[in-house]
Amino acid sequence: MTALRQRTRTRYGDRPGIAYLFLSPWMAGALLLTVGPMLASLYLSFTNYDLFTTPRWIGLANYRRLLLDDPRFLTAVWVTVKYVALSTPLKLVAALAVAMLLNRASRAQGFYRSAFYAPSLLGASVAVALVWRVIFDTNGIVDQSLSTLGIHTGGWVASPRYALLVIVALAVWQFGAPMVIFLAGLKQIPAELYDAAAVDGAGWWRTFRSVTLPMLSPVIFFNLVLETIHAFQAFTGAFVVSGGRGGPTDSTLFYTLYLYQKGFTEYRMGYASAMAWLLVIAIAAITALLFRTARMWVFYAGEDGR
Amino acid sequence: MRRNRRPGVSARVLALVALGCMLGATAACKSDAAEPGGNVTIRFDWWGNPDRAEVTEKAVSLFEQKNPTIKVDTSYAEFNAYFQKLVTQVAGGGAPDVFQMDYRYVREYADRNQLAPLDNGPAKVDTSNITPQLLSGGTVNGKLFGIPPTQNTQVFSYDFAQWQSSGATAPSEGWTWANMQAATQKISDSTGGKVRGVGDFGGIEDWFEVWLRQQGKAIYTPEGKLGYTAADVEKWWQMTDGWRRSGASTPAELTTKMDGSQANDPVAQKLASSGFGYDSGFTAKSWEILGREFKLSGFPSDSGKLGQYVKPAMMFSIAQSSTKKEAAAKLINFLINDPEAGKILGMSRGLPANAKVREQVGSTLTGPPQVAFQYEQTIQPKLEQAPPPPPKGAGTVKSTFQRIYDDVIFARLTIPQAAAKFIGEAQQAISS
Structure with missing residues (x-):
């Protein structure tokens, strides 16, 4: 009896070693590549560190200077907020629209799904950002096409007014990932709801508003959270399109780009670490806020009283 | 019981060995050990x-x-x-x-x-x-x-064929900034603005330095402080921004892209017919890359002092x-x-x-x-000796100079505002 109990116990519960063995590759990665560097950067954010010499503890001085005495920091925050506020909703609308088009059964659906997803695979790459830069540059395709229509914008990349829009467009074009998630969400909506709506004589808009949107709201919420976090961390597009400078006149000085400049061109790693931590805190706060508002508009099927 | 524990122990050992291998492998990758045969x-x-x-x-x-x-x-x-x-x-x-x-x-x-x-x-x-x-x-x-x-050393290079056909007076010994303005204006006018006389150089600290030295000033004092004031920056930008406004130099959209690469150089794109640079930039294929030949001259000067140095x-x-x-x-x-x-x-x-x-x-x-x-x-005979290496943070000052000049050419700030902003940021960059 005891022997039996022991055997069962050892088989299931008494051998954490095995579990850890299987977990070890992931844990080693997480500890060495994520947690370790994060803790190091938290420490560095309280120091003056120029990459070459030993970090010198300066307490909260980096944070104080960032918040009180750095006008470019405020510029970077403002540019990033504009970018997030523009790119995230546009991207989600594009993703949802295309997902709904693709959701109709069609023979070529598989092809279109891949075709629309492709930009997301390519989009984060430097090569595509370079192509984007050429397209929107002075005398690029966009400039020339607009010029033939009599609209002279003189290239968007070098214009303080439009440069940010180029990067927003690049982000919106990469709607593939949320699109695939929307598509999965759309397929989950029970067909009888649509049948019932049709029987009740609901038009397209009414069906969309009263069936599709509420049923899809958990997926919308998921995508919204994910894309917001992504947008705050955007870097490649801004770096490549502005040649790493965030110009013209700081109009594309994304938060992450400014952070990079501080760290890698001015060698102020402590300052850059402090910026990174402020970003982490800001993203956490905004995500928390989104979760709060979620109670008001996200509908989970199967719950009562909502 | 003992038998049952053994797999656990050996698993732990295995894990350790695996971890050791991983670390060992990376260490081996980085090792600087001499290769066989003393190579x-x-x-x-x-x-x-x-x-x-x-x-x-x-x-x-x-x-x-x-x-x-x-x-x-x-x-x-x-x-x-x-x-x-x-x-x-x-x-x-x-x-x-x-x-x-x-x-x-x-x-x-x-x-x-x-x-x-x-x-x-x-x-x-x-x-x-x-x-x-x-x-x-x-x-x-x-x-x-x-x-x-x-x-x-610093150099002014110009597309002499273009200068000749536009009737612009080529640089010569003792030419002045006003001469240069007149010549570059002439080129822009004769091409209808298609080719500007010169790439707008107001944001490049290197050329500002030569201009300062012509007035007996320096970009940095021997103690590593700024050797000029906001008034100097204002005067320089008043001049270069004036050239831009009159069309003698390139428009803001072109200027803002100048990053030292040939791809973004208005001279290489044949949108400007002259510019400042370093003479080491002229290599075997330069004429092919630029698509035409250039002549070289010293900087213009109003003081008779050239301001250039052996670098x-x-x-x-x-x-x-x-x-x-x-x-x-x-x-x-x-x-x-x-x-x-x-x-x-x-x-x-x-x-x-x-x-x-x-x-x-x-x-x-x-x-x-x-x-x-x-x-x-x-x-060579007119060149001065190089100033001592600039202080820490000088690289940031250089990029700040160009960034804030963008505010001038896009008319985001008035010139006095921009100059004051620049001096503030420059001092911060070299002080800490």
Whole structure:
């Protein structure tokens, strides 16, 4: 009896070693590549560190200077907020629209799904950002096409007014990932709801508003959270399109780009670490806020009283 | 019970072994251990264009032929990218053994103990034929940390065919900024603005420095403070912004993209017909790349003082962390002193600093390098000695100067506002 109990116990519960063995590759990665560097950067954010010499503890001085005495920091925050506020909703609308088009059964659906997803695979790459830069540059395709229509914008990349829009467009074009998630969400909506709506004589808009949107709201919420976090961390597009400078006149000085400049061109790693931590805190706060508002508009099927 | 525990124990051991292997493998990857047969591999990084890369590769393979036990891995990038990469490598303890160093950064790296002294110790290089005035540019606190293979100086280059056909008066001895304005305006007017007289140079600190020196001022005081005030910046920007407004220089959308690369240079794009630069920029294929030939001249000046100086175009340095300093020093020695290497490299990095190599190179040159060589020989007597290496943070000041000039040309700030903003940020950059 005891022997039996022991055997069962050892088989299931008494051998954490095995579990850890299987977990070890992931844990080693997480500890060495994520947690370790994060803790190091938290420490560095309280120091003056120029990459070459030993970090010198300066307490909260980096944070104080960032918040009180750095006008470019405020510029970077403002540019990033504009970018997030523009790119995230546009991207989600594009993703949802295309997902709904693709959701109709069609023979070529598989092809279109891949075709629309492709930009997301390519989009984060430097090569595509370079192509984007050429397209929107002075005398690029966009400039020339607009010029033939009599609209002279003189290239968007070098214009303080439009440069940010180029990067927003690049982000919106990469709607593939949320699109695939929307598509999965759309397929989950029970067909009888649509049948019932049709029987009740609901038009397209009414069906969309009263069936599709509420049923899809958990997926919308998921995508919204994910894309917001992504947008705050955007870097490649801004770096490549502005040649790493965030110009013209700081109009594309994304938060992450400014952070990079501080760290890698001015060698102020402590300052850059402090910026990174402020970003982490800001993203956490905004995500928390989104979760709060979620109670008001996200509908989970199967719950009562909502 | 004991039997049952054994797999657990061995699993733990296994995990440890696995972890050890992982760590061991990475350690082995990074190890600097000498290769069998006493061969060493050194890394040599530099900045430059494909033209320079071609001859550098050639010179390096000749070096490998002559030193069969040394293998050289090279890599290059454009200036800004190069320094971003270098600082990351240095901080990570993986600096290249030999690398190109800039006058602007040599103090920064030397002060932080990242460079090996080159005048004694294992990394000693023979500098007996190098102009001593040039070596001072690589000397920090009495020790030599960078050897300039070449020297260069500021230059004004112009598309003389265009200037002639537009009826613009070509630069000549003693020409003034007003002369230059008139000439460049004439070019813009005669082409209907298609080709501007000059690429707007107001945001480039290097040319501002020459202008300052013409008035007896300096970009930095010997103590490493700013050698000018907001009023100087205002005056400079009033002048250059005026040229932009009148159409003599390039419009803001073109100017803002100028980043030192040929791809974004309005002169290379045939949208401007002249510009300031360094004479080391003229390499064998320059006329092909630019699509036409240029003539070179000294800067215009209102004071009769030229303001230009002999500049170490760049330096070669050895990392303090390098474990192969002898091999590294051998490579530098070869690149700056070997006559055959000098022949291959030609003017690709500027006028050779080694007097013997310079003489030899000068007699064999053709095309753009010859034009640059002649220019440098003619202007040499009027050139001053290089100022001491600039203080820490000077690189940031340079990029800030250009960034805030964008605010001027896009009319985001008035010139006095922009100048005040610049001085504030510049002082912050060099003070901490």
